[in-house]
Amino acid sequence: MAQKVPGTPPQASYPGMPQPGLVRQIVGTPWLTLVLIASSLFMLAMMAFTVWGDRGLLAMWRMQHDLDRLVREVEIVEQKNATLAREVQRLRSDLGYIEKIAREELGLVRPGEIVFEFAD
Numbered sequence: 001m002a003q004k005v006p007g008t009p010p011q012a013s014y015p016g017m018p019q020p021g022l023v024r025q026i027v028g029t030p031w032l033t034l035v036l037i038a039s040s041l042f043m044l045a046m047m048a049f050t051v052w053g054d055r056g057l058l059a060m061w062r063m064q065h066d067l068d069r070l071v072r073e074v075e076i077v078e079q080k081n082a083t084l085a086r087e088v089q090r091l092r093s094d095l096g097y098i099e100k101i102a103r104e105e106l107g108l109v110r111p112g113e114i115v116f117e118f119a120d
Helices: 020-028 030-052 057-093 095-106
Strands: none
Touching (some): 057 095
């Protein structure tokens, strides 16, 4: 229990609470104050590095978004690749498809056909 000092107001004593004199002793000791300040600064620096560092939370968040974007791009490219592979297969094997492409894109006709072109 804390001792009563004459001239001071009575204070409630709680178990585990430091006495006011102990805090004054810690702050009054220069080397201990320096250690407390240095450790506090170190902890703040570590927390800042954890959030804003090269491998911090913000960098990880950006990398995760970049990864998601790249995965979507890969899926789009794979879909285009599959479409082109199907077209290559059709061009190799389907004579009707080849004729359709020749007529539409190259304007070719069979011998004896008559082509009518209408002006718009």
